Amino acid sequence: MSDRPAYERGTGFLLSRLGSLAARSWAAFLAEHEVSPGQYAVLVVLNEQGPLGQVSLARSIAVDARNLVAVLDSLSERGLVGRAADPADGRRRVVSLTPAGKSLVDDLATAAARGQDDFLRALGTRDRDRFTDLLRRVYDSHTG
Amino acid sequence: MSDRPAYERGTGFLLSRLGSLAARSWAAFLAEHEVSPGQYAVLVVLNEQGPLGQVSLARSIAVDARNLVAVLDSLSERGLVGRAADPADGRRRVVSLTPAGKSLVDDLATAAARGQDDFLRALGTRDRDRFTDLLRRVYDSHTG
DNA sequence: TATTGTTATACTCTATAACTATA
DNA sequence: TATAGTTATAGAGTATAACAATA
Numbered sequence: 001m002s003d004r005p006a007y008e009r010g011t012g013f014l015l016s017r018l019g020s021l022a023a024r025s026w027a028a029f030l031a032e033h034e035v036s037p038g039q040y041a042v043l044v045v046l047n048e049q050g051p052l053g054q055v056s057l058a059r060s061i062a063v064d065a066r067n068l069v070a071v072l073d074s075l076s077e078r079g080l081v082g083r084a085a086d087p088a089d090g091r092r093r094v095v096s097l098t099p100a101g102k103s104l105v106d107d108l109a110t111a112a113a114r115g116q117d118d119f120l121r122a123l124g125t126r127d128r129d130r131f132t133d134l135l136r137r138v139y140d141s142h143t144g
Numbered sequence: 145m146s147d148r149p150a151y152e153r154g155t156g157f158l159l160s161r162l163g164s165l166a167a168r169s170w171a172a173f174l175a176e177h178e179v180s181p182g183q184y185a186v187l188v189v190l191n192e193q194g195p196l197g198q199v200s201l202a203r204s205i206a207v208d209a210r211n212l213v214a215v216l217d218s219l220s221e222r223g224l225v226g227r228a229a230d231p232a233d234g235r236r237r238v239v240s241l242t243p244a245g246k247s248l249v250d251d252l253a254t255a256a257a258r259g260q261d262d263f264l265r266a267l268g269t270r271d272r273d274r275f276t277d278l279l280r281r282v283y284d285s286h287t288g
Numbered sequence: 289t290a291t292t293g294t295t296a297t298a299c300t301c302t303a304t305a306a307c308t309a310t311a
Numbered sequence: 312t313a314t315a316g317t318t319a320t321a322g323a324g325t326a327t328a329a330c331a332a333t334a
Contacts, residue, residue, distance in 0.1 A: 010253070011272065012260045013188070014279040016170040016181060019163010021206055021286055024325080026160040027300090037160060038301080044157065055315060062165055067302065069317060091310045091315040109154070116156045122285035127278060128155065134267065134275045135158040141266035142165055168302080171323090182324080199292060211325065213294060235292040235333045291334070296327105303322075311314070 025119050033108055038063065038071045043080065043097065043105045051096035053086070062143050080104060169263050177252055182207060182215045183224075187241065187249045190225065195240035197230070206287050224248060 027037050035043075041061040046052065049060065054072070058065035072095060075081040080101035086092035097105070120128050171181050179187075185205040190196065193204065198216070202209035216239060219225040224245035230236035241249070264272050 010256050010260055011264060011276045011279065012166060012170045012173070012256055013184070014276065014283055015163060015166035017185060017206065018279055018283045018286075019159060019166050020324085021283075022156060022159040022163050026156045029156070036300085040157070041161060053315075062161065064302070065316075066304095066318085089311075089315085093316070112154050112156055116154055119286075120155060120282060122281045123278065127281075130274065131278045131282075132155045132158065134271060134278070135155065135162055137266045137271075138264060138275070139158055139162045139165075142162075142263075164301085167324095180323085197292075208325070209293075210295085210327095233292085233334075237293070289334100292332085294330075294332100296329085298328105299324100299326075301322100301324080304320085305318105306320105307316105307318075309314100309316085311312100 022119065029112065030108070033104075033111070035104070035108065036071070038067075039075055039080075040105075040108065042068075042071060042075060042095075043101055044109075046081065046095065046097040047102060047105045051094045053092045053094055057095055060143055075101070166263065173256065174252070177248075177255070179248075179252065180215070182211075183219055184249075184252065186212075186215060186219060186239075187224065187245055188253075190239065190241040191246060191249045195238045197236045197238055201239055204287055219245070 023037065030037060030040055038061075041063070042057065045057060045060045052060065054068055055065050058068045063071075072081065072083065076083060078100075079098055082096050082098055083093045084096070086094050120131070123131060167181065174181060174184055182205075185207070186201065189201060189204045196204065198212055199209050202212045207215075216225065216227065220227060222244075223242055226240050226242055227237045228240070230238050264275070267275060
């Protein structure tokens with residue numbers, strides 16, 4: 001086990017603190033490519049799941065739909081996503097990835113894989129895979 | 145492996161996103177006890193490591209020393225920590241936990257252990273232990 | 289000159305409230 | 312009435328710049 005009282009460094013505490021560190025590191029990496037973490041999350045989800053309405057998109061990235069508006073505005077201005085009115089439902093605006101957006105996601109993802117090495121330097125190759133697997137399972141349980 | 149392109153959901157992306165979720169959940173729990181995440185982090189570190197100067201303390205919780213000042217002011221006003229001038233170095237102010245602070249940390253840690261169950265519902269008991277261990281190793285590698 | 293602690297300020301992320309339009 | 316999208320605004324968390332006191 002540990003030489004410290006385990007309850008003081010429970011998973012919630014650790015995940016919250018480490019997540020804060022990771023978010024800073026991640027934002028700094030993305031900033032070099034002039035993309036915010038929220039923008040990248042949108043691009044990734046659209047690339048994986050295809051076009052989505054804004055409410056579905058917001059839930060998929062665990063962001064409030066109100067705060068998604070400005071993110072989509074900025075992505076749209078840069079030509080990375082498009083918003084099209086849904087003919088079947090006048091309220092909906094379907095968001096989709098443009099070819100330029102698709103190209104950017106692929107490039108960033110490749111670069112990001114290299115950038116992670118330093119942050120996870122405490123773990124060996126096998127533990128990194130285990131870690132990523134556990135993270136994904138917990139993450140997916142919260143975003144559906 | 146996965147049915148999705150693994151590079152898109154690398155560890156940096158997942159940790160940053162999940163950490164954001166965990167931080168919200170964690171802050172909500174602490175708010176019920178009128179404590180902020182930053183305040184709790186200070187209390188935990190002081191409880192583990194004993195009295196510290198503000199620069200050492202800031203590094204231990206991975207927070208900028210400038211942003212630590214207001215946190216310590218609020219904790220001091222509530223009588224949870226004390227700041228004493230260091231006789232050996234006039235610049236330093238040594239921060240230490242008061243009995244009331246120590247008591248609060250212990251109570252919160254016990255309550256937090258119960259509150260984590262829902263957030264980690266996707267993992268079994270053994271995987272939770274593995275997850276916590278991996279988190280701690282990565283976290284410690286960044287905070288010394 | 290370097291370090292400790294501090295203030296002021298700005299920027300990002302998130303949350304609260306209220307609104308429009310469509311169903 | 313319920314839902315999709317939007318706006319305005321306020322609150323945390325963090326980062327940049329500059330400063331005083333001490334080493």
